[in-house]
Structures are given as structure tokens and as C-alpha cells.
Amino acid sequence: MTTVLSVAGLFLMVYYILKNEYEEDQEYAKMEAVYLESDAVMIMQRAELLLEENNYDEAINQYKIALAMSNDNDEIRQEIARAYKKQCLLTDEGCENALLIYNFLIDIYPGDEMMLIERLELHQYLNDSVGIAEDEELLRKANVESIMGY
Numbered sequence: 001m002t003t004v005l006s007v008a009g010l011f012l013m014v015y016y017i018l019k020n021e022y023e024e025d026q027e028y029a030k031m032e033a034v035y036l037e038s039d040a041v042m043i044m045q046r047a048e049l050l051l052e053e054n055n056y057d058e059a060i061n062q063y064k065i066a067l068a069m070s071n072d073n074d075e076i077r078q079e080i081a082r083a084y085k086k087q088c089l090l091t092d093e094g095c096e097n098a099l100l101i102y103n104f105l106i107d108i109y110p111g112d113e114m115m116l117i118e119r120l121e122l123h124q125y126l127n128d129s130v131g132i133a134e135d136e137e138l139l140r141k142a143n144v145e146s147i148m149g150y
Helices: 002-052 056-069 074-091 095-108 113-125 129-148
Strands: none
Touching: 002 056, 002 074, 056 074, 074 095, 074 113, 095 113, 113 129
């Protein structure tokens, strides 16, 4: 009988130790997420400054670091697309990367008028008549849906 009580007591002690460790790990994970998010904001600010200086490659790298720290944040993806778009419009580089990211985001957010307009501008710059027609049609649909209240 004492052996059963000893085993039960040992079991409860191990359970409480593991439970406390788990709760501490959860609390640490929450704190780490907050720190990562604030670091990501600082890195994005640095990326914006680099972009203003037309240092596209470094700005894009900083945005990618912020994206990795922010757990797949689509707003950061949109900033990366914008950086590639700016690079494309000023240097003819990064156009394909901008389109790939805009395509990805528009698949997720098909009614986002701002993204559609930004991609349309890129298609217009590239003289892509098929892309222009597609974006204009998507914008018409998005405008109709917003008017109808969908």
C-alpha cells in the first residue's frame, strides 16, 4: 500500500514539475514573440530608410529578415513587392519578383484594390496587355463588390 502511495506521490510530483516547466515555456514563448515583433518593426524601419536611399537589394534583404521574424506577415510581403516594384520602375530589375509576390498576395486577397492598382501599374510599365486586361477586370469586380457591399 505504501508503495502505491509512493508511486502516486512521485507521479503527482513529476506531473506538477512538468506542468510548471510547460507554463514557463509558454510564457517565455510569448515574451520571445513580443521581442521578435518589436525587432521586426525596427528592421522594417531600417528597410524603409534603405529604400528611400535607393539601396534596393539591402532594403529587400531587411524586409525579408523582418518577414522571417514576423511569422509570415502579408503586410511585410506587400512591402517587399513594393520595394521590388520601385526597383523595377527605376532600374528595370526586380520586375519578375514584384509580379510573383503581387500574384501570390492577390490570390489570397483578390478584392484588395490597392494591390490590384499596384500590380496594374507594374503591368502598364512592362506593356503587358494581358496583365493589364486581367487587372482592370479584377478592379472592376472589386469596385462592383464594394458598391454592392459584399
